[in-house]
Each structure stands twice: as C-alpha cells, then as structure tokens.
Amino acid sequence: MPKDASVSPSPRKAFADRRRDPATKREAVLKTAAQLFLEKSYGRMSMNDVADRLNITKPALYHYFDNKEDILLECYRLGVGLIEEILNGIADHCGTGLQKVEAFVHSYATVMTVNFGRCVMRLDEGDLTSDARAEVRTYKRKIDRRLRSFIEEGIADGSIAPCDSKIAAFSIAGALNWICMWYEPDGALSPEEIATQFARTLTQGLVARKRSSRLRVVFKEE
Amino acid sequence: MPKDASVSPSPRKAFADRRRDPATKREAVLKTAAQLFLEKSYGRMSMNDVADRLNITKPALYHYFDNKEDILLECYRLGVGLIEEILNGIADHCGTGLQKVEAFVHSYATVMTVNFGRCVMRLDEGDLTSDARAEVRTYKRKIDRRLRSFIEEGIADGSIAPCDSKIAAFSIAGALNWICMWYEPDGALSPEEIATQFARTLTQGLVARKRSSRLRVVFKEE
Amino acid sequence: MPKDASVSPSPRKAFADRRRDPATKREAVLKTAAQLFLEKSYGRMSMNDVADRLNITKPALYHYFDNKEDILLECYRLGVGLIEEILNGIADHCGTGLQKVEAFVHSYATVMTVNFGRCVMRLDEGDLTSDARAEVRTYKRKIDRRLRSFIEEGIADGSIAPCDSKIAAFSIAGALNWICMWYEPDGALSPEEIATQFARTLTQGLVARKRSSRLRVVFKEE
Amino acid sequence: MPKDASVSPSPRKAFADRRRDPATKREAVLKTAAQLFLEKSYGRMSMNDVADRLNITKPALYHYFDNKEDILLECYRLGVGLIEEILNGIADHCGTGLQKVEAFVHSYATVMTVNFGRCVMRLDEGDLTSDARAEVRTYKRKIDRRLRSFIEEGIADGSIAPCDSKIAAFSIAGALNWICMWYEPDGALSPEEIATQFARTLTQGLVARKRSSRLRVVFKEE
DNA sequence: CATGAATGAGAGTTCATTCAT
DNA sequence: TATGAATGAACTCTCATTCAT
Numbered sequence: 001m002p003k004d005a006s007v008s009p010s011p012r013k014a015f016a017d018r019r020r021d022p023a024t025k026r027e028a029v030l031k032t033a034a035q036l037f038l039e040k041s042y043g044r045m046s047m048n049d050v051a052d053r054l055n056i057t058k059p060a061l062y063h064y065f066d067n068k069e070d071i072l073l074e075c076y077r078l079g080v081g082l083i084e085e086i087l088n089g090i091a092d093h094c095g096t097g098l099q100k101v102e103a104f105v106h107s108y109a110t111v112m113t114v115n116f117g118r119c120v121m122r123l124d125e126g127d128l129t130s131d132a133r134a135e136v137r138t139y140k141r142k143i144d145r146r147l148r149s150f151i152e153e154g155i156a157d158g159s160i161a162p163c164d165s166k167i168a169a170f171s172i173a174g175a176l177n178w179i180c181m182w183y184e185p186d187g188a189l190s191p192e193e194i195a196t197q198f199a200r201t202l203t204q205g206l207v208a209r210k211r212s213s214r215l216r217v218v219f220k221e222e
Numbered sequence: 223m224p225k226d227a228s229v230s231p232s233p234r235k236a237f238a239d240r241r242r243d244p245a246t247k248r249e250a251v252l253k254t255a256a257q258l259f260l261e262k263s264y265g266r267m268s269m270n271d272v273a274d275r276l277n278i279t280k281p282a283l284y285h286y287f288d289n290k291e292d293i294l295l296e297c298y299r300l301g302v303g304l305i306e307e308i309l310n311g312i313a314d315h316c317g318t319g320l321q322k323v324e325a326f327v328h329s330y331a332t333v334m335t336v337n338f339g340r341c342v343m344r345l346d347e348g349d350l351t352s353d354a355r356a357e358v359r360t361y362k363r364k365i366d367r368r369l370r371s372f373i374e375e376g377i378a379d380g381s382i383a384p385c386d387s388k389i390a391a392f393s394i395a396g397a398l399n400w401i402c403m404w405y406e407p408d409g410a411l412s413p414e415e416i417a418t419q420f421a422r423t424l425t426q427g428l429v430a431r432k433r434s435s436r437l438r439v440v441f442k443e444e
Numbered sequence: 445m446p447k448d449a450s451v452s453p454s455p456r457k458a459f460a461d462r463r464r465d466p467a468t469k470r471e472a473v474l475k476t477a478a479q480l481f482l483e484k485s486y487g488r489m490s491m492n493d494v495a496d497r498l499n500i501t502k503p504a505l506y507h508y509f510d511n512k513e514d515i516l517l518e519c520y521r522l523g524v525g526l527i528e529e530i531l532n533g534i535a536d537h538c539g540t541g542l543q544k545v546e547a548f549v550h551s552y553a554t555v556m557t558v559n560f561g562r563c564v565m566r567l568d569e570g571d572l573t574s575d576a577r578a579e580v581r582t583y584k585r586k587i588d589r590r591l592r593s594f595i596e597e598g599i600a601d602g603s604i605a606p607c608d609s610k611i612a613a614f615s616i617a618g619a620l621n622w623i624c625m626w627y628e629p630d631g632a633l634s635p636e637e638i639a640t641q642f643a644r645t646l647t648q649g650l651v652a653r654k655r656s657s658r659l660r661v662v663f664k665e666e
Numbered sequence: 667m668p669k670d671a672s673v674s675p676s677p678r679k680a681f682a683d684r685r686r687d688p689a690t691k692r693e694a695v696l697k698t699a700a701q702l703f704l705e706k707s708y709g710r711m712s713m714n715d716v717a718d719r720l721n722i723t724k725p726a727l728y729h730y731f732d733n734k735e736d737i738l739l740e741c742y743r744l745g746v747g748l749i750e751e752i753l754n755g756i757a758d759h760c761g762t763g764l765q766k767v768e769a770f771v772h773s774y775a776t777v778m779t780v781n782f783g784r785c786v787m788r789l790d791e792g793d794l795t796s797d798a799r800a801e802v803r804t805y806k807r808k809i810d811r812r813l814r815s816f817i818e819e820g821i822a823d824g825s826i827a828p829c830d831s832k833i834a835a836f837s838i839a840g841a842l843n844w845i846c847m848w849y850e851p852d853g854a855l856s857p858e859e860i861a862t863q864f865a866r867t868l869t870q871g872l873v874a875r876k877r878s879s880r881l882r883v884v885f886k887e888e
Numbered sequence: 889c890a891t892g893a894a895t896g897a898g899a900g901t902t903c904a905t906t907c908a909t
Numbered sequence: 910t911a912t913g914a915a916t917g918a919a920c921t922c923t924c925a926t927t928c929a930t
Contacts, residue, residue, distance in 0.1 A: 205427025603761025622840025
C-alpha cells in the first residue's frame, strides 16, 4: 500500500484545478518557497518568483499567507517538526547513550537533505521578526540540549568515553548542520549514504574503548 | 613607547581626520562592513549602515570601493588570506598526518572566530557575481582538498585509522565551519578554548588505535 | 456615434480608470515620454516627470516598460515605423525618380513634425545600449540608401540631372532631418506648409532641364 | 611664416608644464570638453572625464571655469565666433547674392567639421541656463537672418530665382547644420570635399535661369 | 595653486503589499 | 475568489560641487 495519496507530486499541479484542497495549495506554496529559499535565499527570492513558479498571481499568495515572513516561518516550523519527530522517536527508543547518538546522527543527517529540514539550519534567522526568531531559537536550543543529554547518558552508562558534552555536541551538530550547506539532490552522495557514513564517522570519536571497540567488531561480525 | 600605527583601535576614528592614511580608511570600511555583514547579512545591510557607523556619508564609501559587492568580495579575500596562511604554515610544518590535521583544526577554528574568517563560510555566495563566486568556490575547494590530503597522509603514515577521507573531511570541516554560525565574541567560550577543544575532539575519532584498527583490517580482509 | 476608442484624447485620461485597456496606457506613456524627450532630452527627463504628467507614481511605469531605455527604444521604433510606411508607399508608387524623391520629401517632412518621428532624428543615439543603437543605425542607413536609390533612379530615367547621389541625399536628408530641430507645433508654419514647401524647394536643385544645364555651363565658362 | 605658434598640438601637453600660460590651459580644457561633448553629450560627460583626459584633478577645472555649464557656454561662444568670422568676411565681400550664399555655404560647411562649430549646432540648448540659452538663440537667429538676407539680395539682383527666402534658408541651414551630426574626422569625406560639394549642390536649386524663371513668373501672373 | 576627500541631491529600479474589480 | 494595477519605501549608485590641506 502506498504511503499516502495526499502526496502532491508537483507543487505546480496543485493549482491546476480550481477545485482542490486549499491545504494542498498551501502546502504547494510552502514547498516551492522552501525550494526557492534554498536556491536564492530569502532576501533574493521575491513573491513573484513563487507566484511565477506556481503559475498563479502574486496576490493569490496572500490568500494563504499573511506575508512573506509568514511563509518563511512556516517553513521553519515544518522543518522543526521533522526534527522533533526524530527526537521523540529516539527518546522512546531504549538503548545506550551511544546508540541514541548514533540514531540521532543518522536521522538528523537525513533530515538535512530534505528541503524543509535544510531551511531550519540554512536560512538566516535575521530575516525573522524577533518573536519568530525567538521561537526558532528556542527550538534550536532544545535540539542541542537533547543531543547533549544523549551524550551525557552515554558517558553515564559507559558507552561513551568521558568528554566535554558541550563541545562534543557542538562538533556533531556542526558537522550535521553543515550538510545542508553542501548537499545537492543530484550530487554524488545520496541521503542514505550520507546518513550512514556520518553515523559511523561521528560516533567513532565518542566510543569508549577498552572492550567496547572489540565488542563492536564482534557485533559487526554477527 | 611605539605609536603603534598598525593597530586601528576603532574604525570610527579612522575617518576622524580628513588627511589620514587612505589604506587605514579602506580597512576601517572593511572591518565595519564585515561586522555588519555578520550582524545583518549582506542583503539587509545598506551602504548607509556602513556610512552611519563610520560617521561619514554614503557616497564617501565609493571613494574606496567601486560598489557594495566589491566590499563583500574584499571581505571574502581577506578571510581567505587568513586561511591560506594556515594551510601554508601547516604544509611546511613537518609531522604526522594526524598532527597536521590537529594543527589545521586548531588554527582553522581560531580563524572561524575572526570576522573576516567568519565571512568566508557564513556569507551567502549567492550575493556574489558569478565571476567572484567562481573565485571563492575555487578557493573553498582548495581548502577541502588540503584537509583531505592531510587525512590521507595520516592514513598512509599510520597515524590515522583508515577511513573514508572524503567523509572525514566533510565532518571535520562542517564542525569547524559551523563555529562561525554560533560563535559570539562575548560568549562563554573564548577563541582559544574553542580551538583547543575542537582540536582534541575532532581528532579523537581519527586516531589509529593499536589493536582495534588491526582487528578491523583483519575483519575486512575476511 | 462611434465610441472612437482608438483616439486617446489626452494621455492623462488613459490612467483615470484603473481598468482600462493596457495598450492604451502603454501608448499614453509613450506619447508623454516622447513629448518629454523632445522637451528636455532623454537625460534630463526623469521617470518621475513622466509619472507626474500622467498622474501616476513612478513604479507604475515599470508595469508597462522594463526600464527607461526601453521607453526610449520604443519611441524610436514607433518613429521608424512611420518612416517605413512612407518608404514602402513610395516604392510601390510608380513614377519617375524625381517624383519619388518629391513624394519622399513631402511625406518625410510631415513625419518630422510628429513627435515619434522627431524622436528618431533628434534624440541622441548615445543614450541607447549598443544593441539598440545598432538597430537604430541599421534603420537609418536603410533610409539613406532608399533616398539615394530614388535619386539614382531619377538620374537613370532622365528626370534628375546627373549629380553625386550621395551628396544630394545628404543635403536633402539634412534639410529634412533638421526640421525636427526647429519645428514647433504652435509655430508659424504648419506641417502641411512645411511639407509642401520643402517638397518644392528641395527638388528644385535636382530637376533635369533641357537647355538650362547647357546654359549653366556656358555661364560658368564666361 | 607659420600661422602662429600658439597652437597647442595636444591639450594634454598644456598641463604638463607647471609654468604655462593659464590661457593655454583654459583653452586645453575647452578643446577637451568640446571633444567630449561631441563624443558623449553634455549630460553623459562628467567633469571627471575631462579631468582624466587632461591628467589633472577635478577641482583644478574649477580654477578655470565656474562650473560645468560655464564650459559649455564657452564652447558655444567659440563656435559662434567662428561662424561670425564667416559672416563678416562675406558681408564685406562684394558680389551677387548667389555668390554670397555660395561662399556662406562653403565656409559654414567647413565650420561644421570643426569641434567648436559642431558644438553650436549639435549640443542641446536645454543644458543651458535660460540666460545663456537666450544668448545662444539670439545668435542663431542672427545667422538665419543673415543667410536669408543673402538670399533676398540674390533675388533682388537677379542671381537667385524668386523663392520663399525663409524656406530656402531653412533648407540650406538644415542641410549644413546636419553635417555636424554625421561628419567624422576619419570618414570618407574630408572637410574640403564636403564644403565644395555642398557649395555646389545647395546653390543649384537657387540659381536663376534665363527663361524658366521668367516663365514661372508669367505663369503666376495669369 | 592644486589636491584628495567629502557631500547633498537626485536618479533608476525593485518589491512587499494592497486596492478595486 | 482571484487578479491586474498601483503604491510607498527603500536601496544602490552617480555627480557637480566644495572643503581643508
């Protein structure tokens, strides 16, 4: 069974029919805008660009969104939603701290190859009103705290070698966030490859040694 | 006591006297602009902002630079110059690949806390003309290649555990580049702390270990 | 009574209604601009001048034209179109070379009293981009070649006395083009008078005479 | 004996020596400015252009001229002076009206190939203040009146066929003035050629012919 | 005298946003 | 409902002109 029928294959088509779910149209606007934000940045993207790409007129956009920033904020929120899902999924998941970090890295890296996810870390917060900016920042801090807590869990349960969790989190988050800067859909690395490779690489420096390294080998041999 | 003319304490003072070293003034413009680029982004910073902060009028800026983009490009170049110094310093430096990577991380992290350095990785290349963009991109590729070559050197000389040098370089570079996004001059972490901590943390995952590495190789041979 | 929508009595009225034929508005802009080009020259006329005279705001002009030069070029083209009609009309017209020249002078002089026609010869080509300038120049050369060919026809068919067709064409064209420099709508000479008088005067020097030409030689020999 | 020693071969050299006749420098500015006015038009020529071409600084220009328009006006005056010489020379010269017209055409055509002369007829009066414009216009009217009087003299003395002197003058003046629009120093036609050819061509239509003129009068009497 | 530096006024252009239909 | 038209505010850049040295 296909995942769902609500998937709009192309945002352009969403406006082809007059009779169409307004929510679908709203979504189409967001997808197109997110794409353009990443292509040209918020500042250089004009409302006309969005309208043109969707084959609608500019004021039509104002039916679905109050203003340009509104679109931007919605993109942030959608991206943030994706990340939140990850975090919740992992928190529920039981396992060692190291395993949680590894799972986090894998999922987060994947999100960094999805447009809405990329928007969260790549777009300039300065384009937001201070209220909206505060909202986004709050959320980003939350992500950081979560990652840090996973690391600390790992240190506590012995799966991660003792280290400065703050710095470790900054390193990992930085490496991950930077993905959204260089990732290209048609590039040499697929999202899955990126996720897998980063999951391995970024946890390598954390892993507690003595036996753990041997264990890993054993684990892999099975 | 030396007059110490090479230090411009405040860019504002550089324009106090009408007769003053033009180079100093040019530099003052660049410093102020770089600061503003980081505060507000290229697009949101107006030439008036720069002028106001320097207590001069807008057209006066055009004595020192052809246009806004010219200022931007010059900031890129200055930042790139800082990084180049690092690379050259390290290349001369003899030592293991691992040591080179460590030295690189330390210096590069430091540069990421200097405004011109931050500009290189934080500002949006989309604001540059295609010629200038090509120039900057060429340089960025060079940095990546250098880092990768250090890693490969390390793998060859046994100081670094075998790994995918491309992914490793992406991880390290990402973590480092991201510094310029969160670093704040008045923040909790000083540049020196950041550099030292990152140098330790980011090389931790690379270091070749006695048996573990041998085991992995054996594993792969099977 | 016909509504007579093809006649726009005053360019100002074209923008009175929000909903109005866009073509009419475009035309109104062109008429006003042409008028101002002639009054103040391209360089001294600002987009605000046009807007003010039409009782709209400056940016509204950009709905109808890409930029200032675009308006200028369109004026050139309209003027050129007027001249082209003449040329085509005469070419079809059968008659002696002299008659063709006479017809040309009459019509061309008339065009030189019409704003768009005046623009072609009075405005400074230096205000055009090189592409547009090339286009205009090509056309001007074409006019000159046509006139010259009429003269040569006349020499061939005996209606025009042998002469240097290049110089003759330059003289005639010069006299005609200069009209657009001194003509004033409210001046003493009406377009029709100008056309008639110039048609007679400018062809006088060309007409082949039975004996008179011989007489002149005799006269000069004395 | 050479015509004079004051001829400055190149305006650039005039400023090479510090010790140099200020009048020479002033003249050099005017020559350069006239050249640039013709190349780029008054509006597009900047004071910097003049300064650059003379290898001096902008404010230096203000030592010799009050402002930009002052330079323009001086160019007009110099050109007007050239034309005035012609007129005076011809007025003194005795001869028939036709001969005077012929002489006028020859000399005037020559002046239209000299930069200062070209300025008079080619530059836009709209760039002048109303006072200066009035001065120039007064002078232009004077030229026209003189030419017209020559023609009328010719009609009176029988050397020129009866005609509307106003229209004839407009034709001749137009053809002559237009020279300054198409003349190029390196073009196919030399000033002397132009002058000679125009002198012949433009008087051809005026010359009174034995019977033809009489016939026309008779015809009109009927 | 002559200059480098600076300015004020104004130009064209863009764009998010809102009328009015 | 959805659109073409219009706006106001902002921005980059230019240039004649004038200080201050």
